[in-house]
Amino acid sequence: MTDAPRAGEADQNTRRAQRLPYCVAATKVIFVLALLRLFAGPMTKDLLDEELLPMPTWEWALCALTPAILIYLARRPENWIALAGERTFLMIALSFYLLYSLAFAAFQGVWILWIGVAAGLGGFAGIWYLNRREPAHAR
Incomplete structure (x- = not known):
């Protein structure tokens, strides 16, 4: 009936904190690769007068899931506190993924990008929830 974690739970929490x-x-590498992929299509059009890569679709939706997955994995208060320095980056990445996905899903009719929109909104909802959650030591 105590709040002290068992030995197995403490080991698992330590491993999670080490993997964070x-x-x-x-997440940062995937974001940089997604940006390179986004600008590779127009760049090949400018340099070679032929678009070798179309604008991203399904791969953009997968990349948009990575910040949301990271937020989900860091949902424990001690992990969320450890991500204090990375929250700005997460919000920038989520904003970029959300804006691109929303623009191309709404105006170009690329339906697979609605997954990116949902991931962006879910990521922002997760950040909002975790920022307002009561710290563990205050309970």
Whole structure:
């Protein structure tokens, strides 16, 4: 009936906390790759007079899921506090994914990008919820 974690739970929490920087790094790398992929199509059109890559569709929706997954994985108060320095990056990435997905889903009719819109809105809802949640030590 105490709040002290069992030995197995403490080990699992420690492992999760150790993996968190790798998850943040993976999210940043995926964001940079998504930006390169986004600008590769117009760049090939300018340089080679032929568009070799179309604008991103399904891969953009997958990339848009990564910040939302990171927010879900860091939902424990101690992990969310550890992400204090990365929250601005998460909001920038979510904004970029959301705006691109919404624009192309609404105006170009690319239905798969509605997944990116849902991921962006879900990520912002997760940030809003976790920022307003009562800290664990205050209970």
